[in-house]
Amino acid sequence: xPTLLLKSQTTAWIEELPRHLPDLxxxxxxxxxxxxxIDYALVWLPPPGLLKSLPNLKVIFSLGAGVDHILAxxxxxxxxxxxxxxxxxxxxxMSEYALLAVLYFHRAMPAIxxxxxxxxxxxxxxxxxxxxxxxxxxxxxxxxxIARKLCAIGFPVHGWSRSPKRVDGITCHHGQAGLRAMLxxxxxxxxxxxxxxxxxxxxxxAFLQALPPGAFVINMGRGGHVVDKDLLAAxxxxxxxxxxxxxxxxxxxxxxHPYWQHPKVVVTPHCAGDVxxxxxxxxxVANIRRHLGxxxxxxxxxxxxxY
Amino acid sequence: xPTLLLKSQTTAWIEELPRHLPDLxxxxxxxxxxxxxIDYALVWLPPPGLLKSLPNLKVIFSLGAGVDHILAxxxxxxxxxxxxxxxxxxxxxMSEYALLAVLYFHRAMPAIxxxxxxxxxxxxxxxxxxxxxxxxxxxxxxxxxIARKLCAIGFPVHGWSRSPKRVDGITCHHGQAGLRAMLxxxxxxxxxxxxxxxxxxxxxxAFLQALPPGAFVINMGRGGHVVDKDLLAAxxxxxxxxxxxxxxxxxxxxxxHPYWQHPKVVVTPHCAGDVxxxxxxxxxVANIRRHLGxxxxxxxxxxxxxY
Numbered sequence: 309x310p311t312l313l314l315k316s317q318t319t320a321w322i323e324e325l326p327r328h329l330p331d332l333x334x335x336x337x338x339x340x341x342x343x344x345x346i347d348y349a350l351v352w353l354p355p356p357g358l359l360k361s362l363p364n365l366k367v368i369f370s371l372g373a374g375v376d377h378i379l380a381x382x383x384x385x386x387x388x389x390x391x392x393x394x395x396x397x398x399x400x401x402m403s404e405y406a407l408l409a410v411l412y413f414h415r416a417m418p419a420i421x422x423x424x425x426x427x428x429x430x431x432x433x434x435x436x437x438x439x440x441x442x443x444x445x446x447x448x449x450x451x452x453x454i455a456r457k458l459c460a461i462g463f464p465v466h467g468w469s470r471s472p473k474r475v476d477g478i479t480c481h482h483g484q485a486g487l488r489a490m491l492x493x494x495x496x497x498x499x500x501x502x503x504x505x506x507x508x509x510x511x512x513x514a515f516l517q518a519l520p521p522g523a524f525v526i527n528m529g530r531g532g533h534v535v536d537k538d539l540l541a542a543x544x545x546x547x548x549x550x551x552x553x554x555x556x557x558x559x560x561x562x563x564x565h566p567y568w569q570h571p572k573v574v575v576t577p578h579c580a581g582d583v584x585x586x587x588x589x590x591x592x593v594a595n596i597r598r599h600l601g602x603x604x605x606x607x608x609x610x611x612x613x614x615y
Numbered sequence: 616x617p618t619l620l621l622k623s624q625t626t627a628w629i630e631e632l633p634r635h636l637p638d639l640x641x642x643x644x645x646x647x648x649x650x651x652x653i654d655y656a657l658v659w660l661p662p663p664g665l666l667k668s669l670p671n672l673k674v675i676f677s678l679g680a681g682v683d684h685i686l687a688x689x690x691x692x693x694x695x696x697x698x699x700x701x702x703x704x705x706x707x708x709m710s711e712y713a714l715l716a717v718l719y720f721h722r723a724m725p726a727i728x729x730x731x732x733x734x735x736x737x738x739x740x741x742x743x744x745x746x747x748x749x750x751x752x753x754x755x756x757x758x759x760x761i762a763r764k765l766c767a768i769g770f771p772v773h774g775w776s777r778s779p780k781r782v783d784g785i786t787c788h789h790g791q792a793g794l795r796a797m798l799x800x801x802x803x804x805x806x807x808x809x810x811x812x813x814x815x816x817x818x819x820x821a822f823l824q825a826l827p828p829g830a831f832v833i834n835m836g837r838g839g840h841v842v843d844k845d846l847l848a849a850x851x852x853x854x855x856x857x858x859x860x861x862x863x864x865x866x867x868x869x870x871x872h873p874y875w876q877h878p879k880v881v882v883t884p885h886c887a888g889d890v891x892x893x894x895x896x897x898x899x900v901a902n903i904r905r906h907l908g909x910x911x912x913x914x915x916x917x918x919x920x921x922y
Contacts, residue, residue: 400744400769407768408722411715420883421728427875429867429884436891437707460767461714462707560736568734576727577736584743 309333310600312348313340313362316371321350324585328593348596357383367391367599369592371583373398373450375609376503376530390609391595395588398581399453402500402528405580406454407461409526409552410442410496412574418550435495437462443494445510446501446529447473447480448615450581454498466490470506470613491518496526503530504614513538522549528580531556536567543572554580616640617907619655620647620669623678628657631892635900655903664690674698674906676899678890680705680757682916683810683837697916698902702895705888706760709807709835712887713761714768716833716859717749717803719881725857742802744769750801752817753808753836754780754787755922757888761805773797777813777920798825803833810837811921820845829856835887838863843874850879861887 310329314321315337322334335341337358346362352371359365360383368390370378375390412418416432423430434440440463444455447469455465459477467478468490474480481490491497497519501507511525512535519525525548527534536557542548552574553567559578567573595605609615617636621628622644629641642648644665653669659678666675667690675697677685682697719725723739730737741747747770751762754776762772766784773786775797780787788797798804804826808814818832819842826832832855834841843864849855859881860874866885874880902912916922 397743401741403768404718404722404741404744407714408718408724411711411718412724415711415715415886417715417719420886421881423884424875424882427868427870427872431884431886433886433889434708434711436704436893437711457768461710461764561734563734565734568731574728575731577730577738579722579727579738579740582740586743 310347310596311335311345312350312596313337313346315349315351315354315358318585320585321589324589325350325593328590329596332593332596348599350592351378353377354381356381359383359388360385367595367605369393369595370609373448373581374502374530375615376532389605391592391605392607392609392615393583393588394449394591394607395583397584397587399450401584402450402581403454403457405528405554405576406444406498406500406526407457409528409574410458410463410498410524412552413496413524413550414440418572418574438464440464440495441466441493442496442498443468443490444478445497445499447475447478448500448502451500452478454500463496466494487515488518491515492520494519494523496524498526499529499533501529501533502615503532506614508532509535511535511539513541516542516548519548521547523547524549525551525553527551527553527555529555531559540566540570543570548572550574552576554578617654617903618642618652619657619903620644620653622656622658622661622665625892627892628896631896632657632900635897636903639900639903655906657899658685660684661688663688666690666695667692674902674912676700676902677916680755680888681809681837682922683839696912698912699914699916699922700890700895701756701898701914702890704891704894706757708891709757709888710761710764712835712861712883713751713805713807713833714764716835716881717765717770717805717831719859720803720831720857721747725879725881745771747771747802748773748800749803749805750775750797751785752804752806754782754785755807755809758807759785761807770803773801794822795825798822799827801826801830803831805833806836806840808836808840809922810839813921815839816842818842818846820848823849823855826855828854831855831857831859833859835861838866847873847877850877855879857881859883861885 311333313335326332343362347366350369414434442458442463443466444451445468447467455467455478459465465478468481472482550572554576618640620642633639650669654673657676721741749765749770750773751758752775754774762774762785766772775788779789857879861883
């Protein structure tokens with residue numbers, strides 16, 4: 309009987325997974341039982357060494373679109389495929405957040421909320437939307453969904469990815485030259501990149517300087533994408549007008565971090581997207597069935613590209 | 616030479632209108648010149664008696680989707696057609712605002728912004744969007760655009776109008792019975808109705824009670840649609856979880872009004888939508904051309920239905 313170890317506080321997985329594969333036995337960490345009996349692991353932040361302690365582990369399922377939190381395990385066993393999750397509802401949640409963040413700045417909510425505290429009636433009009441572009445960094449499932457929805461509500465949208473892509477209605481760029489060409493065009497920039505060696509610290513002083521004055525930064529990727537001191541400096545000199553940040557180098561964001569009190573920063577507690585058992589369980593089980601049947605797994609992490 | 620009197624602080628009209636009709640002469644209030652030489656008036660809030668003082672006035676163009684501000688003139692001359700504006704960019708602005716207001720509540724921004732002030736990291740997840748409906752009151756051009764965009768980003772959408780309508784992807788209701796059927800289904804309710812005798816005070820205690828507990832009210836129609844004391848009472852007992860209000864009985868909203876300081880209310884200064892000369896001028900001029908050519912005007916106010 310195939311057995312999966314779950315390391316998550318979301319207990320709905322215990323019911324949802326066997327709904328799609330009644331034979332599947334789910335053990336909920338820390339109740340591991342016999343480590344040799346575990347075939348699959350579904351984990352967010354595995355305690356270092358946990359995965360190595362499972363001698364017959366066959367597939368690691370990440371409870372997120374990224375795998376950086378799993379690669380962080382210094383004792384990660386080699387040679388076991390790591391599968392990234394693909395959850396349509398997670399895409400949906402991420403897109404809601406992206407639209408909210410763009411519209412929050414586009415419709416001057418920081419100023420309007422500040423005015424309200426003083427009972428001040430000052431009408432504020434947005435830039436003309438059909439001429440106000442949004443750039444999306446990362447054109448995987450999530451980035452494409454965000455780009456398409458921003459396009460549907462009337463923004464011109466640019467997208468950037470490592471390798472060339474085509475997405476209907478979106479102006480696509482790629483590589484270093486593409487990034488340099490795109491940034492000056494974007495009033496809003498949204499990061500949904502995977503965290504890799506190549507993307508670590510991508511939002512640095514040079515990146516921010518390449519954006520037009522008054523641009524806004526939205527980070528929904530990983531904290532490691534942003535060089536915090538560079539972003540704070542760009543906010544303080546006024547070149548960047550605001551930042552909407554969901555992810556941080558250290559989470560929860562420490563109480564003394566300057567982002568918390570910065571008047572131009574909105575801090576959200578890594579809540580842009582989440583993997584939802586009711587919509588993600590079927591994709592996980594489909595991969596388990598592929599594995600049981602000897603077929604190729606979908607969405608496997610590729611070390612050469614870093615995601 | 617056809618002559619139009621403009622009463623607006625937006626001077627771009629003076630350039631934009633003749634771009635589409637070079638023969639058109641525009642006089643900018645208060646520089647009226649000879650009142651007998653004025654054929655058309657383009658006005659938002661006409662001073663009482665102004666329109667009556669123009670003996671050869673042929674068409675009144677409202678600088679808004681509604682006409683209630685023009686009907687408020689006690690000396691409004693009878694028998695002159697009043698034309699409502701149709702501006703695609705105004706629809707667009709209204710939809711941006713509606714999406715922002717829905718997502719602001721849906722993604723718990725009031726709580727997240729309050730948490731930030733205390734450097735508090737508390738993750739908050741929305742209700743499952745595919746099961747969380749939005750109701751749109753009013754299915755004219757603006758209401759339909761809002762409904763379609765909410766639908767495109769994943770919300771189930773109900774729409775309500777005076778007479779039966781069909782809109783792809785939207786569950787349409789009409790009349791009093793339709794309203795009673797729809798309200799209990801809607802976690803978010805958005806008002807973009809015209810203000811008429813039939814819609815005055817429509818958002819009253821009974822209406823609010825019919826919404827599910829924890830519902831949110833978004834008013835982008837007119838202040839007169841909401842019975843303020845009923846909304847405040849429903850907020851205070853907690854049946855209504857929040858309100859996003861752009862329009863008020865008296866504007867600017869007086870500094871002492873309880874909405875300003877209410878923790879569950881977002882007050883915005885009638886900035887949800889605006890008529891933009893660069894996108895609206897062509898539709899106005901098209902109507903002037905129709906009139907000059909003896910053809911039927913579009914978007915004429917119909918007193919029997921009130922809009």
